[in-house]
Amino acid sequence: MVGYIVRRLLQAVLVVFVVTIIVFLLLHSLPGGPARAILGPRATALQVQQFNVANGLNQPLVVQYFTTVGGWLRGDFGFSYVLNQSVGSLLVERLPKTIILAVFALILTVIVAIPIGIYQAVRRNRTFDYVATGLSFIFYAAPTFFLGLIMIEVFSSYLGWFPPEAPQSNGVVPIFQDFSAMVLPIVTLALLGIAGFSRYMRSSVLDNVSQDYVRTARAKGASSSRVLWRHVLRNALIPIITLLGLSLPALFAGALITESIFNFPGMGLLFWQAAQQSDYPVEIGVVIITAFATVIGNLLADVSLAAIDPRVTL
Incomplete structure (x- = not known):
């Protein structure tokens, strides 16, 4: 029974891992990237650059992924600029x-x-x-x-x-x-x-x-x-x-x-x-x-x- 539970736990972790990858890739496939999608089409190039630096979006994708998933595990899902409140x-x-x-x-x-x-x-x-x-x-x-x-x-x-x-x-x-x-x-x-x-x-x-x-x-x-x-x-x-x-x-x-x-x-x-x-x-x-x-x-x-x-x- 213990072995069965361990196997199911590992399968659950694998499923969650795949889901996080899919969500992360979907976010970065938005037109103009996450910064442009969040700030809106009227944001200037300087604002986009400052947003990328502040949120670590200028880092390699692998680094961004582990940073993002680490934030999710801590309950940090980012900030809603529309509602002016943390997610x-x-x-x-x-x-x-x-x-x-x-x-x-x-x-x-x-x-x-x-x-x-x-x-x-x-x-x-x-x-x-x-x-x-x-x-x-x-x-x-x-x-x-x-x-x-x-x-x-x-x-x-x-x-x-x-x-x-x-x-x-x-x-x-x-x-x-x-x-x-x-x-x-x-x-x-x-x-x-x-x-x-x-x-x-x-x-x-x-x-x-x-x-x-x-x-x-x-x-x-x-x-x-x-x-x-x-x-x-x-x-x-x-x-x-x-x-x-x-x-x-x-x-x-x-x-x-x-x-x-x-x-x-x-x-x-x-x-x-x-x-x-x-x-x-x-x-x-x-x-x-x-x-x-x-x-x-x-x-x-x-x-x-x-x-x-x-x-x-x-």
Whole structure:
């Protein structure tokens, strides 16, 4: 087990290393270089030269790479000249909000999707199974921005149940003080996951129901409910663990659109505004943090799967 974890750690480090190289090369492939991209087209040649010297951009690329990556590891992602604030402070301010949105969306996804998938498998080829399958396909195919606009139109404009805008606070605590404003963003972000997770759960339960250990348990006189909840469910949940790690990129991508629709001041909205204003240091900081989170999520999923399922070959 220890050797498996070490190998997965090394693979994760390799992936992060490749991502940092790609991001670094993309930054230096911008027209006119990083200085011209950050300072803007009106910057004079002297200003560009002074910027390059001040930020070490006159050094060889190899030296620049290790200097840049060293800064990223220390939490130094540069300075946003558009917002007149360090990128690190912006990420510290916005990242907890995105984490709250993603965590609650993931919790809602698991709570709703797993029972739906189980009931679909138990009642397969029945009315509920057909209806749930149809809704899953609709939510899975619908763009996030479309779902968000529908949520605002129905539950805010028409019914008036929830505010159309997420909490506009600078801290994390005020979010929980006005949590009703978080309902629509959380549900919008969770709908796509519910559609996918329920389908995987249905397939996993159906696969396990046909296994020999289920027939053996029934032959020993175990009731259908005992077989389902004590035997089938435990094994059917194993693929969901992998999905939890793989869902992190989708959560962050969905958060970008969801935060933009509901004007939620998290990392997604920060990235959206940075893209509109060509604020490259902020964009790079968000990309690096997202890449780290994705790699860590996949690593934890792999290790958890190996620890829970003895059938996994380490």
